[in-house]
Amino acid sequence: MMQHIFRRGTNEEKPVFLLLHGTGGTEQDLLSLAEIVDPEASVLSVRGNVLENGMPRFFKRLAEGVFDEEDLVFRTKELKDFLAQAAKDYQFDPLNVIAIGYSNGANIAASLLFHYADALKGAILHHPMVPLRDIPMPDLTGIDVWIGAGANDPICPKEESVELQKLLEEAGASVEIHWEHAGHQLTMEEVKAAKAWYEQSL
Numbered sequence: 001m002m003q004h005i006f007r008r009g010t011n012e013e014k015p016v017f018l019l020l021h022g023t024g025g026t027e028q029d030l031l032s033l034a035e036i037v038d039p040e041a042s043v044l045s046v047r048g049n050v051l052e053n054g055m056p057r058f059f060k061r062l063a064e065g066v067f068d069e070e071d072l073v074f075r076t077k078e079l080k081d082f083l084a085q086a087a088k089d090y091q092f093d094p095l096n097v098i099a100i101g102y103s104n105g106a107n108i109a110a111s112l113l114f115h116y117a118d119a120l121k122g123a124i125l126h127h128p129m130v131p132l133r134d135i136p137m138p139d140l141t142g143i144d145v146w147i148g149a150g151a152n153d154p155i156c157p158k159e160e161s162v163e164l165q166k167l168l169e170e171a172g173a174s175v176e177i178h179w180e181h182a183g184h185q186l187t188m189e190e191v192k193a194a195k196a197w198y199e200q201s202l
């Protein structure tokens with residue numbers, strides 16, 4: 001079970017946005033962002049099940065930028081199972097889900113892509129990292145991914161954003177990377193760029 005908010009959209013043809021907050025966030029954080037990207041879409045916004053000094057996260061880490069891979073794999077499956085159950089409970093199409101994640105939430109969304117071919121139809125990843133390395137990737141053909149990266153992001157160096165793009169593309173996904181000059185923070189310019197990509201690609 002994961003704490004969450006589900007809001008049915010006014011247009012059921014539109015995707016369901018799976019909203020995944022950053023470290024210390026809650027399921028409230030990205031609701032207004034989803035509203036900007038597509039006000040007609042449904043929303044499933046989830047709170048991470050891990051607490052780090054009281055801050056919700058989607059998986060444990062050993063230090064900043066150093067992930068507990070065993071927990072990451074476990075939590076990725078937990079989120080995948082939760083999605084399948086939510087699709088039944090709220091009667092939405094499990095093949096029409098687009099993740100929108102920021103930071104730690106973008107990392108678990110990337111991990112969903114690294115593990116499952118059918119978890120997401122697409123993903124908007126704000127400031128993601130490479131979630132883990134050296135695992136066999138599923139076939140991601142037909143999946144559209146947008147990466148918003150900061151050229152001066154102290155948490156995710158430029159090379160790592162490019163590496164993430166390359167790994168996803170090698171698995172078959174179509175990936176666009178968008179650069180902001182800012183650091184790790186999520187700016188309105190970046191959200192608008194994600195919206196423009198969404199309207200064009202999905």
Ligand code: MLT
Nearest residue numbers: 023061064065103104107
């Ligand atoms: C993570 O732990 O997922 C990344 O360091 C980003 C964050 O601080 O949330």
